[in-house]
Amino acid sequence: MNIHMQELIAKGKTRSFHTSLDVAPLLKHRPDVLRSTPLAAALEARGEEGGVLVEGQLSVELELACSRCLTPATEKLEIPFREFFRSASDDKEQDEEEDEVIVVEGDSFDLLPYVEQAFLLYLPFAPLCGEDCNGLCPQCGANLNEGECGCSRERLDPRMAALKDFFKQS
Incomplete structure (x- = not known):
């Protein structure tokens, strides 16, 4: 997924990418x-003033282990993708609004690392x-979604364990 910046900027062209990774x-x-x-990638690159x-959109279907019960769960991710690239050779001064601009060396660059980064950042944490x-x-490790296991749910602070029988009647 190589992009030639000057070709897109000078000619005002648009280039589409439809691929799976x-x-x-x-x-x-x-x-x-x-x-x-x-990972299905449907992206469109177009030259604009300065970059x-x-x-586009990235989509993937994942089977993940639930973070609470370890049961497999299927999740379909639709990841929006929007990045602006500018050549490092441009002598423009960076504005405060240009924090979201990715500066690349040379006239062409590979889009793949940016797509992979967007995918990894969008993965669910838990x-x-x-x-x-x-x-x-x-x-006991029983799955509580399937029913109760019969274990005691009473939680006792170990620091107070010595005091638990203090007020019991003899």
Whole structure:
């Protein structure tokens, strides 16, 4: 997904990218991601004054382990993509509003690292199978979504354990 900036800026051209990318190598250090489909990228690059604007949508379907009960849950991610690229050779002074501009060296650059970065930043931090997930029992490990396990839920602060029988009648 190489973009030649001067070609797009000078001629006012638009270039479309419709591709799918294998994201398995990016997810090898994420044990909570059980399976993923290829990342579908539908992007459009167009030359504008001073740079190239790339907009579009990334989509992928992931099977993730729930962070509370470890049950597999499927989630479809629709990731908006919008980045503005400017050549480092331009002598423009950066305005305060240009914090969102990506400065690239040379006339052409590869869009792939920016797409991968957008995908990784959009991954859920703590995926859930549902908002009402009860998780696992901390004592026996039973899935509490399937029913109660019979374990005691009383939590006692270990620092106060010596005082728990202090007021009991003999």
